[in-house]
Amino acid sequence: MTDAPSHVLSDDELDVLELALGDALPASALAAALPDAPADVVLTDAENTPLARLTARTGDRSVVLEPLKPMATAIGPQWDAAVRRPAREVRAALRDAPGDGQGAMGLLVTEVPTREEVEVAVALAAGAGAVLVLVPVARRAPEPGAVGAPGLVRAARSLAATVAEDAGAQVTTAVVPWSGRGGATLDETAAAYGAGRVEMLVAHRSPATAEGVAALPRVREEAVRALYPPASAAEVNRAASGARRRGAVVFFTGLSGSGKSTVARALAAELDDDGLETTLLDGDEVRQHLSKGLGFDRDSREINVQRIGYVAALVAKHGGIAVAAPIAPFAAGRAGVRALAEDAGAHFVLVHVSTPLAVCEARDRKGFYARARAGEIAEFTGISSPYEEPDDAELVIDTSDVPVPDAVETVRRHLMTLLAGPPSRT
Ligand SMILES: Nc1ncnc2c1ncn2[C@@H]1O[C@H](COP(=O)(O)OS(=O)(=O)O)[C@@H](OP(=O)(O)O)[C@H]1O
Numbered sequence: 319m320t321d322a323p324s325h326v327l328s329d330d331e332l333d334v335l336e337l338a339l340g341d342a343l344p345a346s347a348l349a350a351a352l353p354d355a356p357a358d359v360v361l362t363d364a365e366n367t368p369l370a371r372l373t374a375r376t377g378d379r380s381v382v383l384e385p386l387k388p389m390a391t392a393i394g395p396q397w398d399a400a401v402r403r404p405a406r407e408v409r410a411a412l413r414d415a416p417g418d419g420q421g422a423m424g425l426l427v428t429e430v431p432t433r434e435e436v437e438v439a440v441a442l443a444a445g446a447g448a449v450l451v452l453v454p455v456a457r458r459a460p461e462p463g464a465v466g467a468p469g470l471v472r473a474a475r476s477l478a479a480t481v482a483e484d485a486g487a488q489v490t491t492a493v494v495p496w497s498g499r500g501g502a503t504l505d506e507t508a509a510a511y512g513a514g515r516v517e518m519l520v521a522h523r524s525p526a527t528a529e530g531v532a533a534l535p536r537v538r539e540e541a542v543r544a545l546y547p548p549a550s551a552a553e554v555n556r557a558a559s560g561a562r563r564r565g566a567v568v569f570f571t572g573l574s575g576s577g578k579s580t581v582a583r584a585l586a587a588e589l590d591d592d593g594l595e596t597t598l599l600d601g602d603e604v605r606q607h608l609s610k611g612l613g614f615d616r617d618s619r620e621i622n623v624q625r626i627g628y629v630a631a632l633v634a635k636h637g638g639i640a641v642a643a644p645i646a647p648f649a650a651g652r653a654g655v656r657a658l659a660e661d662a663g664a665h666f667v668l669v670h671v672s673t674p675l676a677v678c679e680a681r682d683r684k685g686f687y688a689r690a691r692a693g694e695i696a697e698f699t700g701i702s703s704p705y706e707e708p709d710d711a712e713l714v715i716d717t718s719d720v721p722v723p724d725a726v727e728t729v730r731r732h733l734m735t736l737l738a739g740p741p742s743r744t
């Protein structure tokens with residue numbers, strides 16, 4: 319495709335790239351956000367998918383951004399194509415919006431709106447004609463205890479429906495990939511999406527409401543203390559903080575391109591949104607860090623899989639959920655990981671992503687199968703290196719038949735049933 323060097327984008331950098339590809343930011347802002355990248359560089363995601371080429375021209379000093387492959391998406395309302403649209407499309411759709419000629423009024427929804435903010439939004443929208451509800455969400459995981467991207471988008475959509483009905487406004491909702499990087503402010507980005515004047519909804523929160531929101535954890539603790547004697551209250555509050563939850567390792571295995579990463583990533587996002595501390599150990603990503611420098615001969619793969627198992631078991635030992643997605647082609651290595659997880663007192667769920675080789679090869683998102691067939695990659699799983707089919711998988715999912723949301727729900731339901739079982743005694 320190109321011989322330019324590549325740069326693997328972090329989650330925050332992916333957000334900046336998505337803004338630039340959608341024309342919310344100039345290519346030069348993306349280049350400025352990547353100061354260590356070479357002047358001519360292929361930008362990839364953590365799975366090495368080439369997403370775009372960024373070239374700084376020496377002549378006129380301009381920067382050119384050329385899209386290569388579509389960005390990977392996941393499931394959840396923040397990925398709904400009806401709202402996660404390029405800025406240029408939203409801007410174009412709003413060009414002929416009704417109103418005073420000042421463009422749509424931008425409502426920035428950065429926190430789940432309180433009742434008070436819903437009322438403020440309706441009042442602000444009255445007479446505005448067109449309203450653009452903008453929901454900035456990051457790929458990065460939210461702070462523990464904070465509402466994540468799916469919850470924020472669901473709440474913002476409900477707000478948009480109320481504003482449309484109660485204020486009689488034409489309301490458009492847009493999800494904005496937002497890491498805070500890229501050099502532009504939220505107001506400037508809102509303008510790039512087509513907003514005229516911009517209102518940050520949370521800025522209208524009264525001190526009394528802000529105080530009430532901040533006091534919620536204390537209010538709950540007080541309610542528990544009123545119901546229970548001190549020793550019991552301490553236990554109830556401790557259990558509510560998740561201290562006694564038994565952890566789990568969800569281990570995906572399957573051929574390259576079978577859909578492990580896609581399903582694992584979406585599952586991890588859902589579990590995070592369920593309030594479970596979730597750590598994703600994706601095959602490709604692990605190889606850039608934990609297993610950097612390891613090859614693909616049998617011994618190296620086994621070392622790689624055991625390292626993943628070791629980290630996953632540690633995460634689960636402390637009550638977390640580890641979601642791992644390496645190929646893990648050998649039964650012995652997978653059995654080793656199961657033993658590590660069980661020794662850590664954690665649940666273990668082996669998910670065989672059984673998508674047939676022909677389908678994986680036809681997908682060939684990274685072009686590896688073509689190169690392996692051409693003899694350019696030695697020991698490629700399924701072509702010139704074996705994949706031992708598991709006979710001990712808790713779940714078997716063929717993604718040529720099962721859409722991503724259904725695959726995620728199958729694994730999630732299985733896991734939730736396990737987690738709802740008797741708590742750990744340790
Ligand atoms: N020879 C060979 N065989 C298989 N895969 C190869 C190879 N060389 C590079 N790659 C890329 O590396 C990803 C697989 O790494 P894993 O760590 O998951 O493999 S393993 O569990 O150690 O077998 C795999 O990523 P996924 O496509 O996400 O599975 C490939 O993109």
Ligand SMILES: Nc1ncnc2c1ncn2[C@@H]1O[C@H](COP(=O)(O)OP(=O)(O)O)[C@@H](O)[C@H]1O
Nearest residue numbers: 573574575576577578579580683717720721722
């Ligand atoms: N139902 C599905 N489940 C998972 N991936 C799917 C599905 N349908 C199509 N795909 C596509 O297949 C490819 C799977 O790639 P990936 O998740 O990286 O696989 P792996 O991690 O196993 O190598 C992605 O491009 C994804 O969009």
